[in-house]
Amino acid sequence: MITALAIENLCKVYGNGLEALKGVSLEVEKGDFFALLGPNGAGKSTTIGIICSLLTKSSGKVTVFDADIDVDFPKAKKYIGVVPQESNFNEFEKAQNILVAQAGYYGLPAKLARERSAKYLKRLGLWEKRNETSRLLSGGMKRRLMIARAMIHEPRLLILDEPTAGVDIEMRRSLWDFLREINESGTTIILTTHYLEEAEALCRNIAIIDNGRILEHSSMRALLQQLHREVFILDCVGTLPETIHLDGFNARRVDAHTLEVEVEKGRQLNTLFAALNTAKIEVSSMRNRANRLEEMFVSLVEGAA
Amino acid sequence: MSPREQYVAFITILFKEIRRYTRIWAQTLLPSAITMSLYFVIFGSLIGSRIGDMGGFDYMQFVVPGLIMMAIVTNSYSNVVSSFYGSKFNHSVEELLVSPTPNYVILMGYVLGGVSRGVLVAMIVTGVSMFFTELHIYNAFVVVAIILLTAMLFSLVGFINAIYANSFDDISIVPTFVLTPLTYLGGVFYSMDLLSEFWSNVSRLNPLVYVVNAFRYGMLGVSDVSLPFAFGMIALFTVAAFTYCMYLLNSGKRLRQ
Numbered sequence: 001m002i003t004a005l006a007i008e009n010l011c012k013v014y015g016n017g018l019e020a021l022k023g024v025s026l027e028v029e030k031g032d033f034f035a036l037l038g039p040n041g042a043g044k045s046t047t048i049g050i051i052c053s054l055l056t057k058s059s060g061k062v063t064v065f066d067a068d069i070d071v072d073f074p075k076a077k078k079y080i081g082v083v084p085q086e087s088n089f090n091e092f093e094k095a096q097n098i099l100v101a102q103a104g105y106y107g108l109p110a111k112l113a114r115e116r117s118a119k120y121l122k123r124l125g126l127w128e129k130r131n132e133t134s135r136l137l138s139g140g141m142k143r144r145l146m147i148a149r150a151m152i153h154e155p156r157l158l159i160l161d162e163p164t165a166g167v168d169i170e171m172r173r174s175l176w177d178f179l180r181e182i183n184e185s186g187t188t189i190i191l192t193t194h195y196l197e198e199a200e201a202l203c204r205n206i207a208i209i210d211n212g213r214i215l216e217h218s219s220m221r222a223l224l225q226q227l228h229r230e231v232f233i234l235d236c237v238g239t240l241p242e243t244i245h246l247d248g249f250n251a252r253r254v255d256a257h258t259l260e261v262e263v264e265k266g267r268q269l270n271t272l273f274a275a276l277n278t279a280k281i282e283v284s285s286m287r288n289r290a291n292r293l294e295e296m297f298v299s300l301v302e303g304a305a
Numbered sequence: 306m307s308p309r310e311q312y313v314a315f316i317t318i319l320f321k322e323i324r325r326y327t328r329i330w331a332q333t334l335l336p337s338a339i340t341m342s343l344y345f346v347i348f349g350s351l352i353g354s355r356i357g358d359m360g361g362f363d364y365m366q367f368v369v370p371g372l373i374m375m376a377i378v379t380n381s382y383s384n385v386v387s388s389f390y391g392s393k394f395n396h397s398v399e400e401l402l403v404s405p406t407p408n409y410v411i412l413m414g415y416v417l418g419g420v421s422r423g424v425l426v427a428m429i430v431t432g433v434s435m436f437f438t439e440l441h442i443y444n445a446f447v448v449v450a451i452i453l454l455t456a457m458l459f460s461l462v463g464f465i466n467a468i469y470a471n472s473f474d475d476i477s478i479v480p481t482f483v484l485t486p487l488t489y490l491g492g493v494f495y496s497m498d499l500l501s502e503f504w505s506n507v508s509r510l511n512p513l514v515y516v517v518n519a520f521r522y523g524m525l526g527v528s529d530v531s532l533p534f535a536f537g538m539i540a541l542f543t544v545a546a547f548t549y550c551m552y553l554l555n556s557g558k559r560l561r562q
Contacts, residue, residue: 014562015562054402054403054561055561074306074405074407078405082403088395089395090391091395104316104317104318105318105405105406106310106314106406109313110313149400
C-alpha cells in the first residue's frame with residue numbers, strides 16, 4: 001500500500017492562542033477518494049492549509065507520498081493541487097491567463113501550459129469564457145476555474161475544500177463526474193464538504209474531525225454500518241389521527257398526511273407494515289428522512305460535544 | 306525545482322507584472338510623463354530661468370537627473386507595493402505560496418517587474434526632458450548602474466511595505482510621508498552646497514541623496530557626494546533590503562499564519 005498523505009500528531013495554535021488542531025493523525029491511501037468532514041471551525045481548513053503550506057504547523061509531521069514537508073516542501077507541493085474554499089483569483093486576469101500563470105509557477109513550459117489550460121477549460125465547460133476576466137464569471141464558473149487551476153500541473157493528490165458550495169445541482173453532478181473520472185485515472189482526492197450526500201456518493205474512506213480532534217477515521221461502509229436506526233417518511237392516504245400509536249415503533253405525525261417512523265437496524269420492514277395495518281394507516285409511498293451519513297455525522301459530533 | 310523550472314516560474318511572474326502595469330498604463334506610465342512635464346515647465350523653464358546656474362549648470366540641466374531619478378524611485382516602489390499587496394488583498398498570492406516556486410524566485414520576479422517599470426518610466430521621462438533641455442551623458446556605465454540599482458532598491462523596499470501592509474492606507478503612508486519628503490530633501494532641486502554644514506550632514510543620512518547625486522554624476526559629471534561612497538551606500542541598502550525580504554518570505558511573516 002502506498003500512502004498519499006500521512007499526518008502524525010498535527011497541532012496548530014494560532015497567534016491569538018486558539019488551539020485549532022490538537023494532535024490530528026490520519027492516513028490517506030494512494031488512489032483513495034477521501035472525505036474530511038466536520039462542522040464549521042472543526043479544523044478542516046487548518047489541516048488543509050498546513051498540508052499546502054498556507055499555514056505553518058505548531059508541531060507534528062506531514063508526509064505527501066515520499067516527501068516530508070519539513071525536509072522537502074517543494075517536492076510535496078508538486079504532488080498537491082488545492083482548490084480553496086473561497087475564490088482567490090486576481091479578479092482582473094483572464095481565465096486562461098490565470099491557468100497559464102499557475103502552470104508557470106510549477107515550471108511548466110509555455111506550450112505545455114497553453115495545452116493544459118485548453119484541456120481543462122474545455123473539460124470543465126469554460127472554454128467559451130477563456131478570455132473573460134475572472135470577476136465576470138459566475139460563482140459556479142469560478143469554482144470550476146479553481147478546479148482547473150488546481151489540475152493544471154496534474155497533481156497526484158487533489159485537495160478540495162468545499163468545492164461544490166453554492167453550485168447548482170446540475171453543475172454539482174457534472175463536477176462529481178469529473179472528480180470520479182480523475183480519481184479513476186489515478187489521482188488521490190481529499191474532499192471536505194457540508195453536503196454529506198456528496199461525501200457518501202463519492203468517497204470510499206472518511207475522517208470526521210471536530211474541535212481539532214479526529215473523532216472517526218474509517219471506511220465509509222464501516223462507518224455507515226454503525227448506524228443503529230433509520231428514519232422513514234411515509235406519505236399516507238387519508239387524514240392521519242392527531243395521536244398515533246404504532247406497536248413497537250417510534251412514530252411522529254408530521255402533518256395530516258405525513259408520518260415519520262424510526263426503524264431499528266436489523267428489524268424487518270414487514271413488522272412496520274403489520275403495525276401500520278393494525279393502526280389502519282394506508283401508505284402510498286415511503287423514503288429515508290435524511291441520508292445515512294448525516295445521521296452518523298450528527299450522532300458523532302453531538303456525542304463528542 | 307530544476308533551474309529550468311525556476312527560470313520558467315521567474316519569467317511567468319515577471320511577464321505577469323509587465324502585463325499588469327502596461328494594461329493599466331494610464332495609471333502607471335502616463336502620470337509620470339505628465340508630472341515631470343509640469344516640473345520641467347515650472348521649475349525648469351519658468352522659475353529655473355530666474356535661478357541661474359546650480360552646480361555649474363543651468364538650473365534645467367541640474368534638475369533633470371533628479372527628476373528622472375524621482376520617477377524611477379516612485380514607480381519601482383509603487384509597482385511592487387501595489388502589486389504584491391493587491392495579491393495579498395485578493396488572496397491570489399496563495400497561487401504562488403502553494404506552488405514549489407522558491408522564495409527568491411518570487412522576490413526576483415516582483416523586483417524585476419518593479420525595475421522594468423522604473424526603467425520604462427525613466428525612458429519616458431528622459432524622452433520628455435529632451436523637449437526642454439539638451440541631454441548630457443557623462444558616464445553611461447554610472448547612469449545604467451545607478452538606474453538599475455536604485456530601481457532594485459526601491460522595489461525591494463516596496464516589497465517590504467507590501468508584506469507589512471494591512472490595508473490600502475498602509476501602502477500609501479510610506480510613499481506620502483517618507484518617500485516624497487526624502488526625495489524632495491534628497492537634492493533633486495538644489496545642491497547641498499546651499500545648505501548649512503549641520504543640515505548638509507543631516508542630509509547625508511538620506512539614502513536619496515546618494516541616489517540623486519550618483520545619477521547626476523553619471524549625467525553631468527558633478528556630485529555633492531563621493532561616487533564610490535554613493536555606490537557603496539546604495540549597494541549596502543540594496544543588500545540589506547534583499548536580505549530582509551528573504552527573511553520575511555522564509556519566515557512566512559504576514560503571509561502564512
